[in-house]
Amino acid sequence: MNVxxxxxxxxxxxxxPMLDLAYxxxxxxxLMTTASVQGLTMNLPKPSNKPSTEQHEVKVVQVTPEGALMINxxxxxxxxxxxxxxAAKARDPKISVMIKGDPRxxxxxxxxxxxxxxxxxxxxVGLVTARIGT
Incomplete structure (x- = not known):
């Protein structure tokens, strides 16, 4: 039968149907491009070509896999x-803090x-990173 x-x-x-799919x-x-991602605001130090002769205190803060904190x-x-x-900042206002988080x-x-x-x-402030495989 021919209709x-x-x-x-x-x-x-x-x-x-093609327009519905396009819409x-x-x-x-x-939606995907306007979804905002919350981020951190950090003031990272600027690199300098001059060698630094100043010595400032450095604290290394480590976060273990269990979530415990260690300082030095x-x-x-x-x-x-x-x-x-x-207390360290009161002693030295230009203290440096290195944060080392375990990958786990x-x-x-x-x-x-x-x-x-x-x-x-x-x-x-610095974030300590490790190369993959080390």
Missing amino acids: NTDNKPYDSINVT VLLVVFI GIGVSLGELESQLA TQYAKVIQVVDLVNKLAIEG
């Missing part, structure tokens, strides 16, 4: 870390340390 009784060829194509893809694209190899709580860093630790613990350092207004 088309006119025996004329179709002279138009129904593009409604859905456009909406998905807009000695285990501390978050409150003790804050008091030690505040919870990211939130490292963020707590970064927030603490920002709260104490310590400008010399």
Whole structure:
């Protein structure tokens, strides 16, 4: 049975399903590109070509895989870390803090340390990284 009784060829194509798909893809694209990602604001030190002759105190804060904190190899709580860093900053305003997070630790613990350092207004902040495989 032939439904088309006119025996004329179709002279138009129904593009409604294609437009629906295009609109859905456009909406998905807009949502994905405008989704804002929360980030950290850190004031990183600027590199200098001049050799530095100044010696400043350096504290290494390590976050273990279990989430414990260590400062220069000695285990501390978050409150003790804050008091030690505040005391060190009082002794040397240009103190440097290196934050070393274990790859297996919870990211939130490292963020707590970064927030603490920002709260104490310590400008010399560094994140210790390791090469893959070491």
